Amino acid sequence: MTTPFGARLRAAMDARGPLCVGIDPHASLLADWGLDDDVAGLERFTRTVVDALAERVAVLKPQSAFYERFGSRGVAVLERAVADARAAGALVLMDAKRGDIGSTMAAYASAYLDPSGPLFSDAVTVSPYLGFGSLRPALDAARAAGAGVFVLALTSNPEGAEVQHAVRPDGTTVAASVLASLKAENAAEAAGGRLGSYGAVVGATLGGAAGEAGADLAIDGPLLAPGIGAQGATPADLPAVFGPAVRNVVPSVSRGVLRHGPDVASLVEAASRMAEEVRAVAE
Numbered sequence: 564m565t566t567p568f569g570a571r572l573r574a575a576m577d578a579r580g581p582l583c584v585g586i587d588p589h590a591s592l593l594a595d596w597g598l599d600d601d602v603a604g605l606e607r608f609t610r611t612v613v614d615a616l617a618e619r620v621a622v623l624k625p626q627s628a629f630y631e632r633f634g635s636r637g638v639a640v641l642e643r644a645v646a647d648a649r650a651a652g653a654l655v656l657m658d659a660k661r662g663d664i665g666s667t668m669a670a671y672a673s674a675y676l677d678p679s680g681p682l683f684s685d686a687v688t689v690s691p692y693l694g695f696g697s698l699r700p701a702l703d704a705a706r707a708a709g710a711g712v713f714v715l716a717l718t719s720n721p722e723g724a725e726v727q728h729a730v731r732p733d734g735t736t737v738a739a740s741v742l743a744s745l746k747a748e749n750a751a752e753a754a755g756g757r758l759g760s761y762g763a764v765v766g767a768t769l770g771g772a773a774g775e776a777g778a779d780l781a782i783d784g785p786l787l788a789p790g791i792g793a794q795g796a797t798p799a800d801l802p803a804v805f806g807p808a809v810r811n812v813v814p815s816v817s818r819g820v821l822r823h824g825p826d827v828a829s830l831v832e833a834a835s836r837m838a839e840e841v842r843a844v845a846e
């Protein structure tokens with residue numbers, strides 16, 4: 564039987580440090596790296612990041628949007644990146660933020676969480692705003708494949724609060740309800756103190772917002788924390804945002820590391836420095 568994602572993630576965090584580096588080939592970064600904003604530039608950028616970091620960091624998180632904008636040839640670059648990164652030992656979290664009615668969600672689950680598919684990833688980000696129950700096909704596909712799912716709960720952008728802090732008829736906020744649903748999904752797997760495979764996305768930029776939203780971050784699963792670097796958060800912010808749940812946090816940085824390329828040694832050094840900083844606050 565395949566080892567569940569949560570266990571594989573915990574092992575990777577222990578061995579490599581709890582860091583996720585995002586692969587976000589912005590047009591501006593391609594230009595900064597001296598690359599053209601075309602498929603060849605996209606491919607060179609992606610290969611450089613994967614070759615530099617896939618043997619070192621716990622998680623690589625390609626941002627699907629930057630590949631989709633080049634159509635099928637961009638997606639082919641993404642497929643290769645996923646395979647190469649996994650072969651080099653990184654866990655791949657596909658940042659696709661998919662969400663739809665259940666029957667269509669099943670097709671998204673097949674795209675990212677079926678081990679025979681070309682985009683199969685260790686985990687995928689999904690959006691719960693068609694109702695948490697609409698995610699069932701992805702949750703079930705992940706369980707079957709030993710993969711993971713990260714559900715948007717309290718996102719790093721300032722606009723997120725207008726939806727995520729909204730109060731439901733039962734008096735709880737939308738975010739609190741998403742987190743409670745994730746805790747329930749993790750219950751069986753997390754028995755005995757193990758990390759579950761169902762994670763939440765909670766921005767490192769939030770300050771005390773999780774508390775304001777009545778959100779309990781003790782979901783027994785991983786907490787992906789984007790927002791460090793270009794969005795203004797730092798590793799030092801993590802304890803205040805996450806409290807005792809900081810041990811389960813996977814801080815995520817894209818531009819804050821990528822801006823150090825294309826020099827491989829500089830990319831590696833930036834990622835190592837960040838991994839050390841987050842390890843220091845997570846212990």
Ligand SMILES: O=c1ccn([C@@H]2O[C@H](COP(=O)(O)O)[C@@H](O)[C@H]2O)c(=O)[nH]1
Pocket residue numbers: 585587626658717718719720764765766789790791792793794815816817818819
């Ligand atoms: O709440 C969220 C959810 C996802 N993201 C994604 O993470 C990266 C952040 O990139 P940076 O360059 O480190 O700002 C990007 O792919 C976002 O789509 C997020 O920022 N916030």
